[in-house]
Amino acid sequence: MDHHSGHSDAAKSTPGQAIPLFPTVCFVAEHQDAEELNEAIKTYCLEQEKTAAGIESGSIEGGYHSSREFFDSEHVAVQKLKELLLEDARQYLGHYWKQESTTPLGSMGDLAMRMTGWSVILRQGNVSKPHTHPGAQLSGVYYVSTPQDQNDGGELVLADPRIRATVAPLVGQKSNALFPPRAGVTILFPSFLEHYVLPFKGSGERISIAYNIVLSPKSLQSD
Ligand SMILES: [Fe+2]
Numbered sequence: 001m002d003h004h005s006g007h008s009d010a011a012k013s014t015p016g017q018a019i020p021l022f023p024t025v026c027f028v029a030e031h032q033d034a035e036e037l038n039e040a041i042k043t044y045c046l047e048q049e050k051t052a053a054g055i056e057s058g059s060i061e062g063g064y065h066s067s068r069e070f071f072d073s074e075h076v077a078v079q080k081l082k083e084l085l086l087e088d089a090r091q092y093l094g095h096y097w098k099q100e101s102t103t104p105l106g107s108m109g110d111l112a113m114r115m116t117g118w119s120v121i122l123r124q125g126n127v128s129k130p131h132t133h134p135g136a137q138l139s140g141v142y143y144v145s146t147p148q149d150q151n152d153g154g155e156l157v158l159a160d161p162r163i164r165a166t167v168a169p170l171v172g173q174k175s176n177a178l179f180p181p182r183a184g185v186t187i188l189f190p191s192f193l194e195h196y197v198l199p200f201k202g203s204g205e206r207i208s209i210a211y212n213i214v215l216s217p218k219s220l221q222s223d
Helices: 035-051 074-102
Strands: 027-030 113-122 127-131 138-145 156-158 178-179 186-189 193-198 206-215
Touching: 027 074, 035 074, 035 138, 035 206, 074 113, 074 127, 074 138, 074 206, 113 127, 113 138
Parallel strands: none
Antiparallel strands: 027 186, 113 206, 127 193, 138 186, 138 206, 156 178, 156 193
């Protein structure tokens, strides 16, 4: 329209567009028919707890935190789980990369992913305090054994990284996201995302395998 014609050229607007600018892409994968695998991993973890000294993680209070070489074992079930969790991480990377990078993932060639993992065994009253996983890009947790009762606690909490978002909260402000632990489920999130585990109140053990993925150096800097 001619801006000098004097006609009402002011008010033809198309609807504005929402732009989700910095969403934090996380990932959940449910594995069916994992009972046998979980049973084998559970047995392995409880045995490892008895025979191998755990490490101070700085985040868990009580409970057992294995060394970070969990996946170095040649145990068949451990290697099977490693493949499964790597595949989950590959899928997640596709989604995460698309959100985070202006460079198409497909143009990056074969991106190596280095994986380290450890087992965490929590019992009644144990928690994991807020922490992040420095030095990695992707982090995840897989639940091996979790009591059925919904009142057993032990939820994973992913904290809203927008630390100022709750200064003036809306009604029903979405803030920290809670994930009740469920055996056979993998949850992946960016390693920078602060997370913690609410006190476990069930009987027996809450067993999970946590892991970090470090991407190959070529994925981490532009040229
Ligand atoms: Fe963690």
